[in-house]
Amino acid sequence: MPDLTEYRTRWKEQRDKPAFLALEDGSVIRGHSFGANVDRVGEVVFNTGLTGYQEILSDPSYCGQLVTMTYPEIGNTGINAVDMESRGVFLNGFVIHELNQGENWRKDESLADFLVRNEIPAIAGIDTRALTTKLRTVGTLKAYLGVSGTKSPEAGIAAAREWEGLDGKDYASKVSCDQSYTWDEISEDSTYWGLGEDRPAMDLKIVAYDFGIKWNILRRMRLSGMDVRVVPAKTPSADVLEMKPDGVFFSNGPADPAAVSYAIDSARALIGKVPIMGICLGHQLLGLACDATTYRLKFGHHGCNHPVKNLETEGIEITSQNHNFAVDCETSSCNSLEVTHINLNDNTVEGIKHKSEPMFAVQYHPEAGPGPHDPQYLFKQFRELIQTS
């Protein structure tokens, strides 16, 4: 029998459950810590994807959130340098059922090491189905993830309740790049290009607003022949127009769209002047710019299996989604938009286009990473939109 000391320590930690997740509704769920030794507050959301935890961890849109995975075995393939979706990890904490060491021919490090290195707290040993059922029933909750032993669960509950939350908060500026940069094969970011795909010549110039942009969006645009200049969230529209782009892209990003007023202003200024595509937060911002409203969904859409119907083709796409807010085009003030896509689960708006100007946007993630590639045609559609306007 080999030396079991390491196993024994781990097993003991697992049953002692010294870490906890304290929810604003007063409940406390115990588990063991496997990430950084820091406590964080955040809004708890669940993601139903069976794969893609690395992409989720590195998606800046989760900033401010404690993400729980409904699939119980997590960390199975470790972490690799290629599958990153941004320069780091922006979410506030990670909540899972069972941690795996990870085995894969592309693995560079384990999930636990990755989280420690990125200073993200994480808790395992949680009944994530029970937690998900609660979130589904009562809606998204604020919570305190206590792993350091510095706060009691009661104090954790209080901290969760005190936390201001994400409503009305601009998080896009927190995660956006400081300086503009060009996405190409030579830049440092592009070393994470991914698996080999043919790269066509770049014949369109795009300016992409970074509200927390995912690299797969940049990869997809590059693969569609676009030369992309990424600019900080607060870049004035005039500066953008000065770059003489063929098209402008509004990216995904975290928190409440209504709070990102500067971006809504930019959108208003740009619509009609240049072809525009938006994804996720970008979609919401463009909607707001056209006088639609946004509202908070009960527990959001986070997963890789959401059926979306393209109302123009009647085709169904299985999509990757990650949003807590949705666009409402029914308001009387909004008459410039047409709904192009709807979610078949709850009939919420998933895609819009401007009735007269070259602009369209989708709520979901056609770039995938993680998730299915069904809606990738939208990048081609952006290209066509530019070429025909």
Next chain:
Amino acid sequence: MPKRCDLNEILIIGSGPIVIGQACEFDYSGTQACKSLKEEGYKIVLVNSNPATIMTDPEFADKTYIEPLTVEVLEEIIRRERPDAILPTLGGQTALNLAMALHENGSLEKYGVEMIGASSEAIKKAEDRDLFKQAMRNINLDVPRSESVHSLQEARDAGDRLGGFPLVIRPGFTLGGVGGGIAYSRSEFDEIASRGLRSSPTSEVLIEECIAGWKEFELEVMRDCKDNCIVICSIENVDPMGVHTGDSITVAPAQTLTDREYQILRDASLAVMREIGVETGGSNVQFAINPIDGRLVIIEMNPRVSRSSALASKATGFPIAKIAAKLAVGYTLDEIRNDITRETPASFEPSIDYVVTKIPRFTFEKFPNVDDTLGTQMKSVGETMSIGKTFKQSLQKALRSLEIGRYGFGADGNDEMFESLSDNELEALLRRPNAVRLFAVRAAFKRAWSIATVHEYTKIDRWFLNHLEELAYFEEEIRSVGKLEELVEDPALFRQAKEFGYSDIQIAYLLGASEDDVRDQRKKIDINPVYALVDTCAAEFLAYTPYYYSTYGDLEEASSAVCDKIMILGGGPNRIGQGIEFDYCCVHASYALQEAGIESIMVNSNPETVSTDYDTSDRLYFEPLTLEDVLHIYETEKCRGVIVQFGGQTPLNLARELQENGVNILGTKPESIEAVEDRKFFQELADKLNILQTSNGTASTTSEALSIARDIGYPVLVRPSFVLGGRAMVIVEDEDGLRKYMDEAVTAFKKRPVLIDSYLDGALEVDVDCVSDGETVVVGAIMEHVEFAGVHSGDSACIIPAPTLSENVKQTIRQHCTALAIEIQVVGLMNVQFAIKEECVYILEVNPRASRTIPFVSKAIGMPLAKIATLVITGKKLPELGFTEEIIPKYYSVKEAVFPFIRFPGSDITLTPEMRSTGEVMGIDDSPAIGFLKSQVAAGTSLPTAGNIFLSVRDSDKAATVPTAIRLIDLGYAIYSTHGTSLMLKQNGITSVAINKISDEREPNILNMIAAGDVKWIINTPDGGVNPRMDEIRMRAESVAQGIPITTTLNGLVAAVSGLEAMKGNARMEVRTLQEYHEKNK
């Protein structure tokens, strides 16, 4: 697009008898299809030769044909019914091949029948190796390098070009890879390639680069007529490439792929479906991935619902077959609601929040001379599935669901045989894929072998090995507390052990306690499982379908509604002797309860079945059938009681323990069921009721046995006292034989007694199924066996109504059954076996429970016996139910058994008291002879109508063979025989050609004739006794391999000849629906 209105009547083809590679999963898919199309208002014409299926219950289709699945019969049915469309994608490879044949011979066009679900072009593209390869190239997907060949020489050349051994050989158009394999040397290569060329209907084999050891994945895909595609489930094989998927341990969802890698698989599977052109329905695509560099190759795709689709449906809650049927008639995915969530559409991809493990079930013990190495040819006869929160939980549950006497991943006191192996032996066992390899993996970790080493030997992915290693070591953590009392003091550790999937039995073993103690203590400190829902959506939406699995967690989802509930215990994994027949009974029990307004609670662990369909019962618990698991469900649901008599041996084995733990067993009491197994009780019972019994005795030593046999006279039937289903039962002709048996038995059975019965040579055997409410007893049917007593009743053909029994004998049988049922207080079903010799009725066996023949009898007489029995069990009386009279049908129904010999090259096919059939078929006709012939055709024994016959009968049969031989000559056959038989025939004025015996070592002999294709039918009644002659075994095995029909009993021959005579001159086999037959009985 709404459903098509230009279709009215749809023909659905079932998959026929249960064979290895095609089991009850196709009853599940076919039943779903019938239900779902019927509810759309279509008229359903169904054909299937298998009476033990739910789909062939007369209410599931408008017209149900239980007829042989041959092109001729199908054509006749089409001619008679003129359906608008044929749906071939739900009846396995059988249905697909038949539909293709009907397309190719022009019948579909002739009668204007449209193939829906998949077009003939798509089927061809998917099934033809070359076309498939080309199609994959068109969409830039990689396939293993391979060449398709039609002769041995071509095969050798191709092998050389592909870079030499090892090489994979795959025959074209066969089920489950029959005749294929991996060759490591020239001689192996020649042998497998020749076999493959023979077993392929197109004499085509594929020689392929060997990718054994690669990771293997399968994706279940669906597509609708608007080209919407979704993936239902991904499945990963624990046993890497090289082991047939049906024989591999598999898990869902895939565990070891990143999202980026998984999406490549997803894109590829959708591209494959589109390129092959499967317009609507479900398909599966298999992939292999090189674990070193991630190179992805496509292995194959099935353009139809498969065994994996059944697994995927049960694993996710998404009913693939049901949806596939709806898509086939024009619906699109978004037009169909997800039953489980009710609000969301079927056009989504299920997300699950648990891990599913499937483990195949093997029965190598039935085929002792057969190689148990697993390869590309499927050998398992069943499977079990389990659902757990984690892989560890799921795996341990699956292992205890398997019912092989194991209660998890080792640690149950049964590891001695692995732990005692030398390092070399253990390494060899790890390197060779086999049915018990997981336990060898555990033994390796116990020796502190590293994950790297075990991976090198087994090629099992390190991800799985990490978990297995942790389990092997965690035993020490449990053991370290010393005793149960200490574990109780550490509830966190106790709970952790349960979270790791350890059963009470394992914990008991590790701590030297009893299972009962562990359970009692555990409950005292409130460590109980909760039941979680299988909901297709990982809890994102509220789910309505009550489909549960147990886990150790915080949320109990099984609502304990207070109402009248009855629990039905299913049969667990299929194996020989316990299969679909028992599932059929359980499903009927569930239907009957629901009709009576009682909630039915189903417990089973077999993913292939109708009973584990979430809409069969009010509540489904997909759980192992062990005391621990069943008790928890019973207590959670607070049932009125449990029905154990329908699920075969599995629930019966649990009955006593359940009762001892306060469970109310409904129907016949477990004491009665057990009592009749007791020889002494049985003898007294027979004496009391004046029922004749063959003389018998019980012996523990060879000398005791010899003296008993001397008293009762040879031949004798001997068998160990503690096994059922004819295991290790043989007929012994003389003292030498008995001595040999006893010498082996005394060691093998560890001195447990052996039962010795006088064997009634030449006696007729009769099976009777009846229903009793404790007061009234009604005979379902008296079934007369075609083979003489001594052949296991599950393996012999039988006929309803009994064609040769005298009225007197039948009356005696009825009286005996009534007396027995009343005496042992049977409430429910009872099966009795009798032997009839010289008008005397001897009792052989009584089983107060559902028998394998219940579905056959129910269909023969047009009465649902299992439903009636269920109502009786709930307290109804037979007169209330209006069933008081035996029904004597006005037509003949014949049941024939179907054997897996082709899967086990070299095994002897002679019928013995040991059951070895995997399934059964039914032939119905007004004439018993044609009924029998139909059953033969349905069982795949297509008797020739002309040509050479080889006749070799044992001495005791010689005289009796003469009249039949004359009839064979009259039918126009030429008889070949060995010199002895030939001389005897000549003396009786029958001309035959004499050839050499194999043992004479002179040619020509029968093997030459077989090889040359000069013989169309072999009739060989073997010498009895323990030692069948080697040359006869060889001949029989060869004939099976070559697909030559072989008849091994004289009675079987007589019945067949009568059938052939009756058919002579008939252009077509007449077909009729079950509904039409049943009408005759009214």
